Amino acid sequence: MTGGSALLGGSAFAQAPAVLTNSQAGRRFRAYVKFTRERPTIVELRARALIERQVLLRVEAAQTCYTNVDQCLIAGYPMPPNGASVIGHGGVGIVEAIGPQVLHTRVGDRVVVNLHNACGKCFNCLRMRSDKCMSNQAGPAVPRYDMADGTPVFGGTGAMAELMICNEEQEVSIFSDVSSAELSMLPCVGGCGLGMAFTNVPVDLGSDVVVFGAGPVGLSALMGAKMKGASQLIMVEPIRYRRELAMKLGATATLDPNQYKERKLRPEPGIEVVIASDRHEDALVEKIRDMCKMKNTRVWAGGNRIGPDHVMEAVGGDRLKPKEVQGPDPTGVTVLQQCWELCSAIGTLATCSVGQPSGSLVEIPATQWADGAKHHWGGTGGGTNDRRDVPLFARLMETGQLNMKAVVGATYPLSQAREAYQACADRTVISTVVTPTA
Ligand SMILES: [Zn+2]
Ligand SMILES: [Zn+2]
CATH class of the missing domain: 3.90.180.10 (Medium-chain alcohol dehydrogenases, catalytic domain)
Incomplete structure (x- = not known):
C-alpha cells in the first residue's frame, strides 16, 4: 500500500x-x-x-x-x-x-x-x-x-x-x-440506547423516565437520560446484578417485574375506564404510575400528569432461556404493551428491541391511536446518525460523562x-x- x-x-x-x-x-x-x-x-x-x-x-x-x-x-x-x-x-x-x-x-x-x-x-x-x-x-x-x-x-x-x-x-x-x-459497546447496542435518549426522545430537565431492560442497550439509554437532566430514572429489570448496576449508573429506583406480574383484562374495557388506554389492570403499570405521581395534583395548576414523561424499551424476545432470572414474558410483547400504557398522555415512548415472535401483535386502543398524543419512536439503532453521533458518544466517554467501562x-x-x-x-x-x- x-x-x-x-x-x-x-x-x-x-x-x-x-x-x-x-x-x-x-x-x-x-x-x-x-x-x-x-x-x-x-x-x-x-x-x-x-x-x-x-x-x-x-x-x-x-x-x-x-x-x-x-x-x-x-x-x-x-x-x-x-x-x-x-x-x-x-x-x-x-x-x-x-x-x-x-x-x-x-x-x-x-x-x-x-x-x-x-x-x-x-x-x-x-x-x-x-x-x-x-x-x-x-x-x-x-x-x-x-x-x-x-x-x-x-x-x-x-x-x-x-x-x-x-x-x-x-x-x-x-x-x-x-x-x-x-x-x-457503541455499535448496535450502546449506540442504540444512547440514540433513544439523545436523538428523538425529548428527555427534558426534571422529567420522569422509565427504562425497561438493564442490558447494555437499556443501561446506555439510562445514562443518556441522566445526562439530559431527567430527575427520576426508574429501571425495570428482572436480574438482580443488573438492577444493582443500574443504580450505580444513575437510576433512582429499580423494579423487579417478576414482583409485579399480575395483569388481566378489565371486566368491561372501554366503559368505565378513566384512562382510555387502560384495557388491562397491570400491577407493574400501576406501581410505576404511583412512583411518578406528581405532588401537585391540581389539574388547573399544572399538575396531575399520569404516568412518566418518557418510556424507553430495551427488552425484546428471549432467543434462548437464560441461566439468570427470566422476565415475566419471554416474548417481550407484554413489555411493549406496558410501555404504551405507561406513557403519559403527551409523553414519548421509544422502542428498539427485536426478537418478538413473528405474528405477535401490540394492541393499541383505536381512540388513542387515532386521536391521542403519545409519541412513539421506533427504529433501528435508536435513531442515531452514526457518523454524527458516534464521535459525540466517544467524547462523552473520554470526559467521563458516560461510563461505558461499567458496561x-x-x-x-x-x-x-x-x-x-x-x-x-x-x-x-x-x-x-x-x-x-x-
Ligand atoms: Zn446487533
Ligand atoms: Zn444513506
Whole structure:
C-alpha cells in the first residue's frame, strides 16, 4: 500500500490516495463464520482485493450482540441463503488499507464499525434518518473473503475476525484514547440506547423516565437520560446484578417485574375506564404510575400528569432461556404493551428491541391511536446518525460523562467466541467482548 499523508499536501479536503488494493488480496486470517446449515466455527479466510469504498481493518474488539446468539448456539439454525458469512454486529479496529474511492478514512485510523450505513446521500439520510440509510440496497451483497476451498464468504458487519472488510459508510474514525473494548459497546447496542435518549426522545430537565431492560442497550439509554437532566430514572429489570448496576449508573429506583406480574383484562374495557388506554389492570403499570405521581395534583395548576414523561424499551424476545432470572414474558410483547400504557398522555415512548415472535401483535386502543398524543419512536439503532453521533458518544466517554467501562463485562479471545456468545445468552455477565488481535 502507499503512504497517505505525504500525498495529501496537507489539504483536509483532498481525497485519500488510492492504495494498491491487490496487496491485500490473499491475506490470511481467522474468523468466526456461520454457514447455511452447520454450526458456526472458526476458520481461516483469505481477504479479497478491496474495491470501491471498502476498508480493511485489524479488529481490536467486537461486542457479542444478543441478536446473534441463536445463530451461534443453535445447531441447524436457519440462515439466509447467502452461504457463509462472518458473525458480528460491528466492532473497533485499526485501518490497514483503503479502497480506491474511500474519502473519509486514512490508513492507521482507529475506527468504529457500525451495524448500519450512514451514507449521507440517500433519500432517508437526506431527511435526517440515517438510521434507515438505504445505501446497502444499492446493489447485491458481494463476498469479501474466500475459504481455503474457494467458498465465498460474506459479512459486511462481521467483526468476529482478526481482519474485517467493511464499507466506508459504516465506519467512523475516532480521535480519542478511549479503549477499544469500551468503544466496541457503541455499535448496535450502546449506540442504540444512547440514540433513544439523545436523538428523538425529548428527555427534558426534571422529567420522569422509565427504562425497561438493564442490558447494555437499556443501561446506555439510562445514562443518556441522566445526562439530559431527567430527575427520576426508574429501571425495570428482572436480574438482580443488573438492577444493582443500574443504580450505580444513575437510576433512582429499580423494579423487579417478576414482583409485579399480575395483569388481566378489565371486566368491561372501554366503559368505565378513566384512562382510555387502560384495557388491562397491570400491577407493574400501576406501581410505576404511583412512583411518578406528581405532588401537585391540581389539574388547573399544572399538575396531575399520569404516568412518566418518557418510556424507553430495551427488552425484546428471549432467543434462548437464560441461566439468570427470566422476565415475566419471554416474548417481550407484554413489555411493549406496558410501555404504551405507561406513557403519559403527551409523553414519548421509544422502542428498539427485536426478537418478538413473528405474528405477535401490540394492541393499541383505536381512540388513542387515532386521536391521542403519545409519541412513539421506533427504529433501528435508536435513531442515531452514526457518523454524527458516534464521535459525540466517544467524547462523552473520554470526559467521563458516560461510563461505558461499567458496561463492558468479560473479554474473550477469538478462539472462545462461542463461549462469549454463550455467556451473552445466559446473561451471566452484563456483556461480552471478543478481542481478536489482543
Ligand atoms: Zn446487533
Ligand atoms: Zn444513506
